[in-house]
Amino acid sequence: MVACYPGNGTGYTRHVDNPDGDGRCLTVIYYLNQGWGEDKGGKLRIYKEEGHIDVEPVLNRLLMFWSDKRNPHEVLPAYCTRYAITMWYFDAEQRRRAKELHKYDVMGNLEAEFALKDVEAKRRERDLAEGKLKEESERLVKDLLSEEEVEALTELVKHHPNPHHVLAGLGIQPSVQEALLKLLVERR
Numbered sequence: 001m002v003a004c005y006p007g008n009g010t011g012y013t014r015h016v017d018n019p020d021g022d023g024r025c026l027t028v029i030y031y032l033n034q035g036w037g038e039d040k041g042g043k044l045r046i047y048k049e050e051g052h053i054d055v056e057p058v059l060n061r062l063l064m065f066w067s068d069k070r071n072p073h074e075v076l077p078a079y080c081t082r083y084a085i086t087m088w089y090f091d092a093e094q095r096r097r098a099k100e101l102h103k104y105d106v107m108g109n110l111e112a113e114f115a116l117k118d119v120e121a122k123r124r125e126r127d128l129a130e131g132k133l134k135e136e137s138e139r140l141v142k143d144l145l146s147e148e149e150v151e152a153l154t155e156l157v158k159h160h161p162n163p164h165h166v167l168a169g170l171g172i173q174p175s176v177q178e179a180l181l182k183l184l185v186e187r188r
Contacts, residue, residue, distance in 0.1 A: 005042060005075065005082040012075040014047070017067040017088065023095025024067040024088040031057040032083040042078030046071055057082055137179035145183070154184050 005011070018024040029044070036042075036058045043054040046065060054076070055063055065071040067088060075082075145153075157163035163184075167177045 001086045003082075003084045003086065005078040007040075007042075007078050007081040009041075009077040009079060011042075011077040014045075014072055014074040016069050016072050019069065020098075021094055022098045023090040023092075025091045025094070026089040027065055027067045027071070028087045028089065029063045030085045030087075031059060031061045031063075032085065033057050033080075034059045036080075036082075040078065040080040040082075041076055042080070042082040043076045044073055045076055046073045057084060133175050134178065137176050138182060141176065141179045141183050145180075150183065153180065157181070157184065 017027050033040075033042075036056060038056070042057050044057065044063065046053045046055065055061070065073075153167075157166050160166050163181055164174075164177055167180060168174075172180065
């Protein structure tokens with residue numbers, strides 16, 4: 001990785017290069033900053049149990065440290081353009097396991113995405129079927145009931161606090177109840 005910090009107080013917050021076992025075991029940084037001085041900032045701060053160590057990014061300095069949680073570090077704000085080349089040495093077995101886990105994570109995410117799309121498609125189908133059932137129920141109610149039957153049903157449900165309860169007591173299916181109540185409201 002080649003890094004160039006623009007020098008306007010830019011830094012990089014405290015982190016660990018390999019927090020999740022991705023295979024990186026050794027971090028190697030080579031600095032390319034000629035004439036670097038204390039006033040330019042941009043030091044690499046490596047945290048230790050007993051405090052921290054600040055390393056100036058001076059030209060031709062080569063720095064190596066463990067990439068795991070033993071060496072949390074950050075780049076302090078730089079006030080001049082700062083260049084560095086970072087390389088990582090990998091543990092082959094840890095890297096292989098990390099790639100395998102990543103592959104399973106990707107596959108799991110794809111499976112979840114397909115399952116979600118399937119659920120959405122089924123929901124759209126259900127909504128479409130419910131809409132058609134509602135339209136058909138409304139058409140049937142209008143076609144099958146006479147004016148006298150509509151008047152009688154209107155009187156039955158007019159003062160009842162739960163018209164659905166009355167219609168259910170008459171053996172009318174819930175999908176038809178909605179259509180019937182809609183018709184009764186229209187006729188009032």
